[in-house]
Amino acid sequence: MENEIFLIGLNHRTAELHIREQFSLSSYCDSDTWPIKNDQVIYESFILSTCNRVEILAIGNKDVENLIIDSWASAKGSTSSELRPYVYIYKGIDAIKHLFSVASSLDSMVLGEPQILGQLKKAYRKAVELQKTGSILNRLLHKAFSVAKRVRTETSIASSAVSISYAAVELAKRIFGEMHSHSALLIGAGEMAELAALHLLQNGIQKIYVANRTFSKGRELALAFNGIAVPFEKMTSYLGESDIIISSTGSQEPIIHAKDIESILSIRKNRPMFFIDIAVPRDIDPDVNTFDNVYLYDIDDLKEVIEENMNNRQEEATKAEKIVDEEVAFFNDWLRNLELQPTILSLIQRTERIAHEELDHTLKHLPNLDESQKEALERMMIALTHKLNHSPLMFLKGSHMRKNKNNAERISLIRQVFDLDRQ
Amino acid sequence: MTSPEVSTIILFIFYTVSTILAIFGTIGRNKKLKYGSCIFAVVAFLFQTILLINGFHKNFISGLSVGAYLQMLAWFIILCSIIATIKLKQILLLVFSAPVCLILFMISSPFLKLMINIPSTIKTSFYMFHIGSLYISLSLMLIAFISSISFLLIEKRIKHKARVKGVLADLPSISNLDKISYISTVLAFPFYTVGLLNGFFWSSSLFGSAISGDPKEIVSIFIWFCLAILFHNRIAKSWKGKKPAKLTILIFSLSLFSFIIVNTAMNSFHSFIR
Structure with missing residues (x-):
């Protein structure tokens, strides 16, 4: 009976959100609700269910895909004909490749995003806990984790920011280096600005001032960031103390003017300033960027940075795919070798058994041999079987090296x- | 005692390996190769230091070859780079200094036997101070130059909203590069001043006048003025960023002109090779 790896799933490319919701298996991952029954046909199974994909990985006999689709659909109170148009089916080497690509975030909506690996690990822990995985899936998933790690180490697929807030923090690091001795001023309380402030805080920024038109809201926000609330009217006097200024007010006119910057720079002894203007219409006069040691990025600039980073990730994905292909070949070799194991074992056991039988027979005719001579004879017989x-x-192994054709x-x-x- | 030729070959090999690792490490953005480059540069420095301690240049006062002078400069450059790397925690300086030292060793090899005869009247310890302080100053200016060039390249990209990528992405932040340049130039100025004053002192004792109109003197005084402007504005006016970076590059370029062109191609008291 030959084992085969099957991967059946749907994702953000094959199914709309409502379909993904309909066939989600995120709440079907305990021993009672596990939709795939491990039996004589399916030996091992694993389920990954996230907001962007549902995938079932199984080891079984040939043609178990229909069984899996039926079980999946019926677990969700649907029929396989309803589910089938949205699913993709991968077998053998294609299934391995798809899994490695998913783990390496090459199949994600946002290329290189880090969450998928964590989700995959969590799903694997669950499957192990429920004893749904066996030797092949255990090895396959561990390999998937190591491939993902290799992709992250050897390519820059995840090194550049692809969100506005991360891009802003990355730029701040490019200007200031370590954040520990720097301070930021948050003007207004937009969601993106808050996220950027949060990322700055996570990167060790020393102090955050918060200036909001509604002082109480500013104080609330300052409390959340362990910062200091400052009156909105006095905001300009805090510019001198702030290295990074994130602005996202609803003002229709600029609130920071280029003419104010010269005196502020003089107070700051020309220490660099980084303005992040996330507001539309803009809060900061674009001429601010004309001053030496002052850097201004508005929402469009940050979007451009992200776009470029996305293109870079795409380029890195080509490198990552090569790594995946390489690792798929290694794993496939191991898998094929696994098929040979029973035959190899039988051959060794049979020849050794014959050797021992013949040895016993011979020793009966040589009663005068001492223990060391008997041992030498035994060693010779074993060596002979190994050589033969x-x-x-x-x-056998050579056939596997020749791409396993026969x-x-x-x-x-x-x-x-x-x-x-023969028995 | 290792002969100058043998030691030059050994050090040349060390710096060649260091430079190859530096180039591949920088282009390939490989940290391990960069660290490897630093290790070879440090090993070369230690080897050269042992040679110096053991009297490699025992005839320092009575005369030294042009090649030996260039090798001494390489030693000072690596010394300053090691200190800067440790203090500022930036391997960039050592990685970029190794190729400079390799070039100095390459140039030095044909001139190992070309002796510079120092007049007996100035064979004093002041002469050692003159060379030593100017070499330290030049080494520090090289560090400032590397930082300033890096600063301008990255700063331009940030200012114009272009992506900082490739080799530049591995360099320190622009604030740190500016800090390295600042510290190096602020330290270079007093050393340069001491070196220059020593020169005037000899000139005075030798020719009866501190300034004799020698091209080297004129260029050196001009460099000193530029360095003084940079020093003053960095300290007193808190100059930061592009302006000091550009001035640093100008000063280092002038120093190179003085070191290479004036010393070799012009009719000067310092034109040893001619």
Whole structure:
């Protein structure tokens, strides 16, 4: 009975959100509700269910995909004909490749996003806990984790920011380096500005001032960031103390003017300033950027940075795909080698058994041998079997090296020649 | 005692390996190769230091070859780079200094036997101070130059909203680059001043006048003025960013002109090779 890896799933490319919601298996991951029954046909199973994909990985006999689709659809109170138009089915090497691509975030909506690996690990822990995985899936998933790690280490697929707030923090680091000795001023309380402030805080920024038209809201926000609330009217006097200024008010006119900057720079002894204007209409006069040691990025500039970073991730994805292909080949080799194991074991056991039988027979005719002589004879017999086994074993492994074209035939040939199926 | 030729070959090999690792590490953005480059540069420095301690340049006062002078400059450059790397925690300086030292060793090898005869009247310890302080100053200016060039390249991209990518992405932040340049130039100025004053002192004792109109003197005084402007504005007017970076590059370029062109191609008291 030959084992095969199956991967059946749907994702953000094949199914709209409401379909993904309909067939989500996120609440079907305990022992009672696990939709795939491990039995004589399916030996191992694993379920990954996130907001962007639902995937079932299984080890079973040939053609279990229909069984899996039926079980999945019926678990969700639907029919396989309803589910089938949205699913993709991968088998064998294609299933391995898809899994490695998913783990490496090459199949994600946002290329290189880090969450998928965590989700995959969590799903794996659950499957192990429920004893749904076996030797092949355990090895396959561990390999998927290591491939994802390799992709992250050897490519820059995840190194550049693809969100406005991360891009702003990355730029701040490019200007100031370590954040520990710097301070920021948050003007207004837009969601993106808050996120940027949060990322700055996570990167160790020393102090955050918050200026909001409604002082109480500013104080609330300052409390959340462990910062200091300052009156909106006195905001300009805090510019001198702030290295990073994030503005996102609803003002129709600029609130920071280029003419104010010269005196502020003089107070700051020309220390650099980084203005992040996320407001529309803009809060900061664009001429601010003309001053030396002052850097201004508005929402469009940050979007451009993100776009460029996305293109860069796309370029890095090509490198990552090569790594995935390489690792798929390694894993496939291991898998094919696994098929040979029973035959290899049978061959070794059979030849060693014959050797021992013959040895016992011979020793009966040589009663005067002492223990060391008997041991030497035994060693010689074992060495002889190893040497004789070498060629057939190489023949078996050699067939696997030749891309496994006649793997089953060669296994059958060896079994026949050495009479391995005789009880 | 290792002969100058053998030691030059050994150090040349060290700096070649260091430079190759620096180039591949920088282009390939490989930290391990960059660290490897630093290790080879430090090993070369230690080897050269041992040679110096063991009297490699025991005839320092009575005369030293042009090649040996260039090798001494390489030693000072690596010394300053090691200190800066440790203090500022930036391997960039050592990585970029190794190729400069390799060039100095390449140039030095044909001139190992070309002796510079120092007049007996100025064979004093002041002479050592003159060379030593000017070499330290030049080494510090090289560090400032590397930082300033890096600063301008990255700053321009940030200012014009272009992505900082490739080799530049591995360099320190622009604030840190400006800080390295600041510290280096502020330290270079007093050393340069001491070196220059020593020169005037000898000139005075030798020719009866501190300034004799020698091209080297004129260029050196001009460099000193530029360095003084930079020093004053950095300290008193808190100059930061592009302006000091550009002035630093100008000063280092003038220093190179003085070191290479004036010393070799012009009719000067310092034109040793001619």
